[in-house]
Amino acid sequence: MAYQYDDQNIFAKILRGEIPNDTVLETEHSLAFRDIQPQAPVHILVIPRGPYVCFDHFAQEASDAEITDYVRAVGEVCKMNGLETDGFRLIANAGHDGVQEVPHLHVHILAGRMLGRMLAKA
Ligand code: 5GP
Numbered sequence: 001m002a003y004q005y006d007d008q009n010i011f012a013k014i015l016r017g018e019i020p021n022d023t024v025l026e027t028e029h030s031l032a033f034r035d036i037q038p039q040a041p042v043h044i045l046v047i048p049r050g051p052y053v054c055f056d057h058f059a060q061e062a063s064d065a066e067i068t069d070y071v072r073a074v075g076e077v078c079k080m081n082g083l084e085t086d087g088f089r090l091i092a093n094a095g096h097d098g099v100q101e102v103p104h105l106h107v108h109i110l111a112g113r114m115l116g117r118m119l120a121k122a
Contacts, residue, residue, distance in 0.1 A: 005051040007051065025046075027073050029073075032073060040113055040115065042083070054103070055107075058070070
């Protein structure tokens with residue numbers, strides 16, 4: 001199945017500057033900003049600037065430059081926030097079963113408290 005990107009999603013609007021965001025890092029191909037409803041003291045979203053729905057879409061279709069930039073941006077956000085000391089969790093939800101709300105690839109970087117077990121029972 002080919003992914004269909006909806007350019008009216010909220011992160012596309014953030015990338016176009018139509019909605020404000022609390023920016024943490026900007027790079028050529030990526031943007032990091034604070035989640036509007038933080039689930040932990042540190043809750044930062046990292047998104048590619050390109051029109052990718054989810055992680056596997058990005059992995060299959062993004063250029064090497066975009067992928068390198070994105071992975072480095074995640075690393076830079078971790079470094080900027082000193083997360084190597086106490087650790088963090090990286091989450092990428094996808095699709096229905098992954099309970100992805102916004103159909104533009106994003107990873108959540110969560111940190112700043114003990115986060116507990118990875119999955120709760122549904
Ligand atoms: P998902 O469930 O798709 O993995 O997570 C989407 C995340 O986007 C949620 O944590 C939600 O709080 C965040 N979010 C939704 N709308 C906005 C917004 O307009 N601005 C920001 N900064 N975060 C948003």
